[in-house]
Amino acid sequence: MAICQMEGSGLGSARFTKMAVSFLIAFFLLYMLSLVYRSSTFDLIGGFSRAIGTGEMAGNDTGASVSEDKRSSQPERVAVDKLLGGLLAAGFDEESCIFISAADLTLNPYNRTLEELSSGHVNGTTDCSYVVWTPANGLGNRIISMASSFLYALLTNRVLLVDLGSDMAGVFCEPFPNTSWLLPVDFPLSNQFYGLRSGNDHSYGHLLWKNNMNISAVSQPPPFLYLYLSYNYDDYDKLFYKDQNQGFLQNVPWLILKSDQYFAPYLFLIPSFQEELGQIIS
Numbered sequence: 001m002a003i004c005q006m007e008g009s010g011l012g013s014a015r016f017t018k019m020a021v022s023f024l025i026a027f028f029l030l031y032m033l034s035l036v037y038r039s040s041t042f043d044l045i046g047g048f049s050r051a052i053g054t055g056e057m058a059g060n061d062t063g064a065s066v067s068e069d070k071r072s073s074q075p076e077r078v079a080v081d082k083l084l085g086g087l088l089a090a091g092f093d094e095e096s097c098i099f100i101s102a103a104d105l106t107l108n109p110y111n112r113t114l115e116e117l118s119s120g121h122v123n124g125t126t127d128c129s130y131v132v133w134t135p136a137n138g139l140g141n142r143i144i145s146m147a148s149s150f151l152y153a154l155l156t157n158r159v160l161l162v163d164l165g166s167d168m169a170g171v172f173c174e175p176f177p178n179t180s181w182l183l184p185v186d187f188p189l190s191n192q193f194y195g196l197r198s199g200n201d202h203s204y205g206h207l208l209w210k211n212n213m214n215i216s217a218v219s220q221p222p223p224f225l226y227l228y229l230s231y232n233y234d235d236y237d238k239l240f241y242k243d244q245n246q247g248f249l250q251n252v253p254w255l256i257l258k259s260d261q262y263f264a265p266y267l268f269l270i271p272s273f274q275e276e277l278g279q280i281i282s
């Protein structure tokens with residue numbers, strides 16, 4: 001509870017300064033890019049050469065140079081990483097960030113919100129709501145949709161959790177020390193993510209379609225909804241961007257988001273976000 005209130009109000013305009021939040025978004029993108037670059041170029045090259053069978057030589061060479069590179073730069077990297085290579089000011093207060101600590105994840109807010117998922121209806125007593133980002137398409141698509149989801153989480157006071165799956169393990173590091181933004185592996189809906197596509201029975205688009213696009217006809221919010229925002233989404237999925245459809249989502253504790261797009265600009269078209277966006281990015 002404490003952790004969520006910290007996140008919720010901390011991300012509103014009051015306690016978080018404009019500067020800090022806009023910085024966070026810019027930094028988030030930059031940092032992820034740098035991590036991708038640092039941790040995966042060599043591995044990707046090595047893996048790639050092995051995968052296309054360019055011979056053992058290439059694989060062995062790459063392996064050797066990676067471990068050498070890691071060993072020689074390790075002490076430097078620890079110092080550099082603490083302040084993220086100078087991106088953060090020395091007094092940066094990581095407590096005030098959106099990310100939850102790994103220990104807190106196993107404590108009440110997450111579990112209680114999870115209970116709503118298993119009970120099948122929203123209790124209204126949970127303190128936290130979540131955006132669960134799921135991967136779609138290539139690495140570039142994933143980075144831009146992840147950054148957009150981060151902005152959406154900020155705007156809606158949600159906690160962002162990411163499902164990196166197995167193919168991206170090790171590509172992204174944890175953004176902050178002692179915190180985790182990884183979706184716990186035993187998350188009940190994880191096995192459905194892969195097949196998630198437009199028109200899914202549990203998608204917001206489908207719910208709107210079923211109710212003739214009149215969301216106020218839905219009395220009971222579901223414990224979770226899929227937001228399908230990939231390039232091939234249908235007209236009903238797109239209704240997510242209509243201002244009058246955003247309010248309903250506030251009562252849905254779990255939003256499972258799948259997108260391969262940089263959808264952040266669309267968020268600027270939603271009038272109810274504009275004030276907060278103005279404070280975040282100005």
Ligand SMILES: *[C@@H]1O[C@H](CO)[C@@H](O)[C@H](O)[C@H]1NC(C)=O
Nearest residue numbers: 055056057058059060061063
């Ligand atoms: C590559 O490494 C493997 C295992 O370490 C070794 O058996 C093999 O001889 C190496 N190949 C070359 C070309 O160095």
Ligand SMILES: *[C@@H]1O[C@H](CO)[C@@H](O)[C@H](O)[C@H]1NC(C)=O
Nearest residue numbers: 105106107108110111184186
């Ligand atoms: C919360 O859920 C996690 C993961 O399922 C579990 O490991 C942990 O023990 C739970 N904590 C509580 C307080 O129930």
Ligand SMILES: *[C@@H]1O[C@H](CO)[C@@H](O)[C@H](O)[C@H]1NC(C)=O
Nearest residue numbers: 112115119121122123124125
């Ligand atoms: C609502 O949540 C409270 C506290 O977690 C719990 O005691 C109660 O049984 C829940 N009610 C329903 C209908 O799930």
Ligand SMILES: *[C@@H]1O[C@H](CO)[C@@H](O)[C@H](O)[C@H]1NC(C)=O
Nearest residue numbers: 082094095103176177178179
């Ligand atoms: C991370 O957690 C460990 C163990 O709980 C603690 O010793 C360490 O100081 C923490 N580091 C930071 C940066 O909070």
Ligand SMILES: *[C@@H]1O[C@H](CO)[C@@H](O)[C@H](O)[C@H]1NC(C)=O
Nearest residue numbers: 212213214215216217218219
């Ligand atoms: C939407 O549904 C609500 C509640 O059922 C109803 O009062 C309202 O008239 C409907 N609006 C339209 C445009 O159909």
